[in-house]
Amino acid sequence: MLLLMLVATTLRLCPLARAQPLCRIRTVRTGKVFHVREQIQGDHLYFSSGTTRLMKHPCKKNIALYLGRQVFLTKNSFESSVLPFSIPTSMQVGIPEVTSAHFAGSVLLLVVNRKVYVYDYEDNSWNASTGVEHPVSHISGDNCCYSGNSFCMDISNSVFAYLHGDQISQANIYFSNTRGYRFQKYSQERQAELVGSLGGIFYFYSLSQVGLLLVDQRKAMFSYSDHPLNRSFGLPFDYNGTLDILIAPGQKGILIFWFEKSLLVSRNAGQLVNPVQVREGPHILYSSISEANITIHSVAANENELAILTQENNLYYGSLGILSSSLIKFADQNIWSEEAVLMFTDVGMLEILTPLPDPTSPAFDFQKCPVNIQAILMDPQLQVDVCKVELLQGEFENKMYTIDMNSELELTALMIPRPSTSPVPLVMVSNPHSLGLQAVIYEDGYTYDGNTKHRLNISLRQQQHWGRADPNFTSSIKRPTISTITLDIANKEISCLDLKPLTALISVGCDLEKKIVIQNEISACYNGILDPVALQDNYSYVIEREAYDPSFRGQKATEDLEVPYHYEKLGCPILVYYDTPWKPVVELWRAGKFQEVVEAEYVLLEVNGLFTYTYSLTADMALCSSQPQNWTTIAKTAGDKGPFAWDRENYVSCHDPNNNAPLRWPKVPYQILGGPTENKVVFDQRNGIYIFFISIVDPYYSYCHLETTFSVYVYGAFPLPIFPPEITIVLLTGATLLSVWLAYMIPKLLHTEQGLRVKGVWVSLGNRLTPFSRLEYFRGGCGWQLPWALQKRKADESLAQGKFLPISGQT
Known part of the structure; x- marks a missing residue:
């Protein structure tokens, strides 16, 4: 230096x-001392092209692959002598000709003799890929270097394999999300209608699109997979020879096309390609x-x-x-x-x-x-002109951020221009079509130590949540993806070498620090209905077989169900009166701090199959224009996801004008809560514990699958009668009428001749009763009190005279 x-x-x-x-x-x-006794094992690999290539791992800078008449793999940037790279003879590759290579995370993928092989350079192990049933010549993919992000891992795991030059309408294309270990057939919509040969297929994460390169009559253009770019092609460009395509690191959408006599660059994933x-x-x-x-x-x-x-x-x-x-x-x-x-x-x-x-x-x-x-x-x-900027720095450089729906990201940077110059800062955001992602930059200047400094403030948010974009402009705002924001100087001089652009990766998706909590201000423990100590002591309760269905179809079970209560997870149940329509108050929390009460649409399902509740609204009362979804229809299409598969990805609103499902059953219960309706849960006449699974299904509220479980204790319901209410009412009414009739008829009948004979019979029957038995019955009473003692004395006197005197209150 x-x-x-x-x-x-x-x-x-x-x-x-x-x-x-x-x-x-x-x-x-x-390093040759380590190779003295080593010999090249297996088949000696070589590169098929007449020109050499060198591939560096975008994340692990010391790992690189040299492709030429010899193939070399290094883990230290070629700072030691290296043996030529070879593939084990057991792989049976035949001709060891390499036509394409790609680093996918911790493995190296090679196309050798029209087949894909995987070399794990950390474990020094080889595998042949499965699922590729036709000859292939090329593989393509990308790498994301932020290993802590799950979406980044998906990028590194995704790989395409294809045969370059195939007729695109009949091309056999394979896709792998396992870093090339397993492939499956891939077909793009309208692929059979496309004309030309296949120049390549790439997953452009900066656009959230899969791009097919069509080559026809020395012209090439990209066909894209998703709305809105699938409506037309990218602009055509000259395709002379067989262009090799490099994807620049960083997910900016920069592509480099080159051949011996051609060098082209695209900054927007092939939509515009310029020499x-x-x-x-x-x-x-x-x-x-x-x-x-x-x-x-x-x-x-x-x-x-x-x-x-x-x-x-x-x-x-x-x-x-x-x-x-x-x-x-x-x-x-x-x-x-x-x-x-x-x-x-x-x-x-x-x-x-x-x-x-x-x-x-x-x-x-x-x-x-x-x-x-x-x-x-x-x-x-x-x-070379002098650089007009002395300093450009920002703390967001080479960092990764997350923007969830309805969220905003604020970034700041500092620019110090060279005196007497006026450089123009410029922000570029990749993925504008699929995300509607827009950055607004504004600056304020101040003077410090004689230098004018500019503080650059960048606000980043999805345009649709600012109300600045046509919903039809974006491809699928419901789908999480990534974007890159780059702050640079417009038309800066090539001498600004040390003044590299400031770049940050934006994960437009789930903010993992978000969660939902169900408000529980009045619990069953607070009112003394349940004891929290008892709930923590292996508490369980029984659901009667008439009230639940383990298959979630609303049919009665064959036996009662004993359910253990998990107090550590559920806490004390929310107290709900059975005869009052109810819905939970859902709160959004982030990083342990309350954010807002959720007004988005959500659904509930009792986890044990209890079906003793319904909803206050029906489909027509909710003003549905199409047939609404419910748990039954979701379960039919859930497959292996189980009964709790209703989420933001498969939810379709019955108020969506694009939903073509006709409203055939307007009286079915409307099972979606929140959103534009005042729908509530209505409990049957049953007391007990309900454990609900809740899922936010509004696809425009958050990219996260916001789900949780909570418990409810329903009280205040009288026990159900043994007989149906109708029979009870009839019996009570009949008994009342009979009593009234008897009260009227008995006194009247007693004055007739027949009534007097009946009265005489009852008197005669009473006189025949044994006095002692009546006295024993009396003595078996509740003790002697003064009135009863007086009656006893009179009774004893009557017995001495041979007469019987009844005691009052005895029959």
């Missing part, structure tokens, strides 16, 4: 004396590589930079600017060979790598020629 600075200083003093050399060549020969210009100072010399008559040998790119090595022994360098891309030619030096490749080792640091065979060892050495781009750009002969 000190030597390069000295050279740069000398050039400043004597700019015309001589051109600065590009690099100082050194040879790596270390790379060649500059000299501020002037454009050539509008394309082909016009400059350049023959490309090797291409290298990172998140923001691009370099090419030509067969004419020249090195070209450029930046992948936010608006345009161009290259400048560096000074000549004898640096090209058929085996040479380019490799970025850091920002502004480029390396020309060439493998060197050693006749005394099977391991290859590596010749390295490091290029300090910043030092080269200081050469006045290049006529």
Whole structure:
């Protein structure tokens, strides 16, 4: 580094004396002692193309694959000699020709002899992929380097395999979400209608789209998978030769298309593809590589930079600017060979790598020629303008953020311009079509230590939640995806090498710190109906067989069910009076802090199959324009998801004008709570505990599956009668009428001749009763009291006289 600075200083003093050399060549020969006894095991791999390639792992910077007449895999950036890469003979690959390779997380995928193989470089193990039933030549994928995010892991696990040049209408395309271990057939909508040959298939996460590259009559264009881009194609561009396609790291949607006589760049995942210009100072010399008559040998790119090595022994360098891309030619030096490749080792640091065979060892050495781009750009002969910005920094650089629905992200950055300049900061957000994601930037300036500083404030939110976008403009706002936000300077000079764009990855999806909580201000324990100590002591309760169905179909079970109560999870049940329509109060919490009361649509289901409740509204009362969903219809299509499969992904509102299901049964209960209706739960005449599963089904409230369980204790219901109410009412009415009739008729009948005879019979029957038995009955009473003692004395006197005197109150 000190030597390069000295050279740069000398050039400043004597700019015309001589051109600065590009690099100082050194040879790596270390590590051979470990290869003395090693021999190449298996089939020696080689690359099919006439030009060499070098692939760096986008996340693990020291891992790289060299593809040429020899194939080399390194884990230390070729800082030691390496044995040629080979595949075990047991794989039975036949011809060990490699046509494509891709890093997918911790594995390396190789297409060898039209088949896909997986090499785990951490475990040093090989596997043959399954599911690929037709010959393939290429694989494609991307990598996300934020390992802590589940959506990032999905990106690294997703891979396509295909045969380049197949007729696209009949092409056999395979997709894997297991890093290439297992594939399944993939077919894109309207694929059979497409005309042309298959130039590639890629998952563009910056657009939330799968893009098919169609090649026809030396023109190419992309066909996209989802709304709204599936309505038309990307703009056509020249396709001369067989273009190799590089996806620049960082999920910005930057694609690099190149062939020996062609170099094209797209910044929006193939919608617009433009040739790379060649500059000299501020002037454009050539509008394309082909016009400059350049023959490309090797291409290298990172998140923001691009370099090419030509067969004419020249090195070209450029930046992948936010608006345009161009290259400048560096000074000549004898640096090209058929085996040479380019490799970025850091920002502004480029390396020309060439493998060197050693006749005394099977391991290859590596010749390295490091290029300090910043030092080269200081050469006045290049006529590079001075960068107009001294500082551009932001704490969000290289970080990952999450934006959930109805959420906003605030980012800040600091820019210090060079005096007497007015650079324009510019924010670029990928994925605008699928997300409607918009960034609003505003700045305020202040002076500190004599320098004018600009504080840049960026507000990021989905346009639909700002009311600024047509709903038809976005592809599927309901589907989580990712986006990249980049803050850069518009049309900045190529000398702004150290002033790299500030980039952050935005996960537009579930905020894992969010959860829902059911408000429980009045519990059954608070009112003393249930004892919290008893609930924690292995408490259980019984659901009668007439009240539940284990299959959730509303049919009576064959036996009672004993249910253990999990107090640690459920706490004390919410107290609900059975005769009052009710719905839970749902709260949204984030990171332990209350956010709001949820007004979105949600559904409930009793987890044990209790069906002794219904809803206050029917489909027509809820003003449904189509037949609403219910738990029964969801269960029929749930498959292996079980009975609790109703969520935001399969919910369809009956108020949606695009829902074509006719309203055939308007009187069925409407089972969705919240949202635009005042629907509530109505409990049957039954006391007891209910445990409810709740799921937020509104697809526009949050990307999270907001679900939880809670318990309710229903009280106040009288026990159900043994007989039906109708029979009881009839019996009571008949008994009352009979009593009234008897009260009227008995006194009247007693004055008739027949009534007197009946009365005489009862008197005679009473006189025949044994006095002692009556007395014993009396003595068996509740003790002697004064009135009863008096009656006893009179009775004893009557007995002595041979008479019987009845005691009052006895029959």
